[in-house]
Amino acid sequence: MLKLEHGNSAIGATLVASAEELRKQHRATIVRFREEADHPGLGLGFGAETLVMEYYVGTEHDVDVVIFGNKLVGAFISDNGPTNFPSFRGWFILM
Template sequence: MLKLEHGNNGIGATQVESAEELKKQHRATIDCFRKEADHPRLGLGFGAETLVTEYYGGTEHDVDVVIYGNTLVGAFITDNGQTNFPSFRGWSLFI
């Protein structure tokens, strides 16, 4: 999986099958979002770095962690159900 580090809602998440495909998709993703005028709203105001991780099929979960003054204040896990493959965005975005 190639995913934007600071993006939200699975925007820019792509499943890749080879190192060559990863390089090509990485360049296309970065080029696309650097040209996007609304990039801060998409969570890209912090940068356009990407992560590469193994893909595990199944339901989508959000993990939110609240830290204040170097102390863990709260942690929440939300089960969002199945994702809308191949976009990896939750179904609720389309309702």
């Protein structure tokens, strides 16, 4: 799975099956968000870095960590239920 490191709500998340497809989707994702007409730079505000991770079928979870003054002050895990495959966004988001 390819995902923007600083993305929001699984924007730009793509399931890939090979290294070749990963390279192709990476280029396409960066180009798409650099040229996004309605929201220029959407998902790229903090950079165009991407993450590659293993995809597990199941429910979506959010992990939020709050750090203040170099100290962990809170951590939360939310179960968002099943994803709306292939978009990887929760069912609650209207397309």
